[in-house]
Amino acid sequence: MKTADPELMRAINRFHVLDTIRRAGSISRVEIGERTQLSATTISAITAALLDDELITPHHEGGLRSDSNGNRGRPRVMLTLNASAARVVGAKIATNRLVFVVTDFQGDILAHLTLPVRVDRLPLPVVADLVEDGVRRCVLDAGLALADIHTVALAVPGVVEHGSGRVRSSPVFRDVDVPLATYIAERLGIATIAESDANAMAMAQHWFGRARDCDDFVLVSMEEGLGLGVMHGGQLFRGARELSLDLGHMMMGVSTVQSERLSDIASERAILDGEHADLRLREAMRVGRGMNHVQRLLAEGDDGFTATASRAGEALGIAIANLVGLFAPPRVILVGSSLALGRSLLDPLQASFERALSAPLREVSQIIIDEAGDELWARGAAAVALSELYGSPWSTTGPALRSTL
Template identity: 70%
Template structure:
């Protein structure tokens, strides 16, 4: 009979205690135990160590001098200054950064409107370094105060190693982005898919704060997927992020039709920018879908049909996700949602037709207008989530960064 690894169990329990304090604010030990089903002895041991490590702070309620009888009630809260992290989002037309404290509150934010897709790795890593350093400076802290940096981008990412297997940002496959950023910053770096980052952002700060199980669909030029189960990001083999654009929607003897072939922004535009300078400029500036919506509303029937077809295909794909996962909530984010009813009417109609009767009342579909700050803040939440589960001083071997330990993606 196998027994659980004691250090792993301690890390799991540490994470749940810290996350419970983050979610509910100042809270007593008894309430922590009730919410996560841990014994008073275990909660006391963990919280005592966390106080000693400076990660949480005791707050006394009540004042004996005021005539209250009994001992003051001790409430526990996160220490915001225990650690700072940086979250970053790399998009085709911009870079976004936030610096947060230990409870996820934003200390500084920065958006750099730059066309970065297809630039060499060295140039993109330099831009990330510049953005991180500038945002940290704006936060009034030093790089030495930053515990880790989480960089998110579209594509298929190997979370543990930080290897970008495929992304529209890079020309090449298997790009060692983590290694390049660590080389420049010299601190712990996490590379994550932007879908997983925004999934964490929604869970910590957005439309899923009350929900530990949900599915998120990011609808942009890359169609990506985030799955939250039991309050944790679900990853595939080798900690790979999930993609939705490769979902097969149909096939003929010659080829398979994938979702991205119909529903990505590139598919909707379908070469329209070649002979349309205004469309080309809008895409370059990251407002391609806003321009498409304007053209549809000005009477462009070709784009109207393309947007409707994209919505219909997305509705079927989301129905398939509900059939697979039966999530109580499906959150839709991404720049393509700018098309509004030109996309969403067809999406809702095709979803209603495709979903089995037995699952019609299972999932709530939520449309979220997530700005760059929430995407970057979600990346910061990925970094904080790992810190919450990491050993600190008295709660286990201290987690320190070793630049020579890049291979295998582990910090020792």
């Protein structure tokens, strides 16, 4: 029988201990054991190393304690994260904006910055210039120097190979197979991670949002594309070669005459495509605000967009029913700019979902709508970076660096 890699098991255990302390805010070693099911010996060894590396700090709670026999003992020792142990930058790269945050070791935001710019019209070197400038500005706004930052994590729509930091395809870039993490790391001299924006938002929901109490859920991102994040046992699920998942690739019909992917029907790009008589919409699309203008048109009773939104909602409802059939998650969280379509999208989605779902699964999953702002997406990218630091071995030289080659 093949045994588990000892360093992998240590990394997993380190992560769970640190994440448990982060969630609790302040917790004893006994309580860590109760929540993680790790042995007292393992917890003692891990917390001793974390204390040596100044990743956690101890403090005493209460005065002297007495047991049932009247024997007096020391005050209970509680453990908390050392928020200043590390700082990371998280960024969301969208087609029409760049959003940055700097966070401390527990994920609290120290500074944030938004740059409104049409990224998808720019060549890669220019995009890299903007990302570098945004990181440097946001770090400066946090009162820090670039040398104080341990990791930069970039969230991008599309298919991202997390391990290598390559963006296999994205509506943001003209090219395919972009070595984004390596490109930015060479400019900044800082370890850099590339992640899909859907996975980053799944982390944000698990750490800070609507799934803080849930280790198993599915997230559907409805923006330029249709991203998918799957959280299982508190960990992101990734495919072969650590590829991110893309719901837009799901086939909605195959025949000798025609086949359609979900993205051809329900992505923001599909909804906005086509000839539109409204000149204001054309201008709004040019500056990346098309969906907001469509929202106004729907409020004015534009029947053309009502039909488009309804068709997109029906297709999404079927796709989500398929996800529930595959994963049976207790929660399905919907996020993204397409939520601006409101009931025109969501009512057909809900009706289609209920029709497509088989009877045994109808009470399994709750659909949650979260109109999360850009800052949470960037904070999710920061959480991706922090989760890797939590599992890394630390020493006087800091955390083990991740290769982006």
